[in-house]
Amino acid sequence: MENILELRHINKIYGTTIKTQVLTDINTSFKKGSFSSIIGQSGSGKSTLLNIMGTLDTPTSGEVLINGIDTAKFSKGRLAEIRNKNIGFVFQFHYLLPEFTALENVLMPYRIGNSAITPEVRQRAIELMQLVGLEKVINNNATQMSGGQQQRTAIARALLNNPDIILADEPTGNLDSNSTETIYNLLRDINERFGTTFIIITHDRRIAEKADRIIEIADGQINMDIYK
């Protein structure tokens, strides 16, 4: 199977006067449809790595290849398009737009990349909300849902454009253990159903062990890379 994402000699240095090297010579790749987790201590550089993978951040040196194409070649506008159509983000904080309802939030990625919502897209959004178990609250304002519901809405949103990759940064960090379990099972389910590639950062080893591959980052370098 081909690589959906490839990182070559990635280095990231912050600061101009006082320089901090956060990532050092990262080389790795991810196969299409894989379910991987990245673990590491606080400050190990895993979030930075995820953001670089998702084109939200640029490496100081090195290449990020998505579907075999070097993203350095792309303009800001083109990168925005790639983020919109090919990548889905799930962050620790849900970042739903409080001014919109749950369904409107889920539909947002489509509206950003296109002009008007078609009935098919609307139906897909409703189905995704059903998938995450939220069909009853689709018309609730984002602020009128529990933390777990909001995070599940964020997951549905990340899936709307049927992206190739979902990058999740501690998606259950703010949730209780029951919700955490539910969400991880949901993610695995989506991976099996749609073949979406998942790369999930987590500090929780028990959760990491649910993945097919565990990558450990320590001091900005890959310490361990195990396939189960």
Place this chain on the structure above:
Amino acid sequence: MKLSLQIATRFLRSTLVQTIIIILGIGIGVSVQIFIGSLITGLQKSLIETTIGNSSQITISTEADSGLIADYKPLLTQVASDDSRIEFVGPALDNAAFLSFDGKSQSLLVRGFEQGSADHIYNLSDYITEGSFPAAENEVLLGKTLQEKYGFKVGDHFELIAPDKSTSTCVISGFFDLKVAAVNNSWCVTSLSNAQSIFGTGDKISSIEMQLYDDQVFAADEVMANITTALKNDSLHLTNWKIQNESLLSGLQGQSISSLMIQVFVMISVVLGIASILAITVMQKSRQIGILKAMGIKNGKASLIFLFEGVILGVFGAIVGIALGLGLAFAFSTFALNADGTPVVALYIDQNFIALSGCIAVLACMVASLIPARRSSKLNPIDIIRNN
């Protein structure tokens, strides 16, 4: 575009109190503009109307031939056709004379002109307090000061002594009050033909008087230049109200400039206020902008959100401002009244001016929103996400 507009609307609705305060701020700025603009224009119009609305705005006279213009009828026709801004042209014959009554006497200025001039230049019918414009031979109109001084009544007679010592008996056909004491005390108004026969001038006049259309009054100097060129007659001397009322003119110009400055500075302060508040809203919504960018919204679309916020605020602010401004104007005209019931403050409501004020408000808000729009395009999603 539609998405940016919807996000802008939702953002504004989500901070409703703040939005209302901004709209009120713009509204007050626009209402001040409208009120002051209408006030100054109204004052100017009423001032001009009072000062030169009832007198000759361009006058042609001569120094030659003892100050008399013969063969004036073709001149009248020519001048009337020289410039389309002229509303009325009429002949006048002025002479000094003496009034003699009951052993008393005083000097008078006998003004002879036709009914047309009386109506279109002097609006005499508005100022006649008793009686009517002289019709029959030897009928004259006198000012009310003379009426009070000599106890005259309509129909009374008095002697008029011309400079050549010839005497005519005049019958008073009525009285006028032109609101200027000197005029009420010295003018003796009669028909042109009567003046010509009393002073034995023949069919000659001493001046050609004219009035321009109300909205062309300030073009008097241009019109005079046109006529001068067209007439090509060195013996004729032309003057206009601007030359005769220099201090009034500079006063009016000073008023206009200060009014304009007030309006401009009010608008500038409104723009600055809005720009700073909108810049704050960018910070307030930075999380939302960050996630939108993470989801792939382009910088241009994100900036459009704040431009749309500016337009929406401008439109609503203009509406509120126009309503407030007109309301203020109405309140002043209705409640601020003089003893005689006329409004203390003269206002002139010009639809074009109001529309212009509204458009300027919307434009000003768009300009104000450029700074926050630019700020939002610089927002990096990574900074927002990292900082949470």
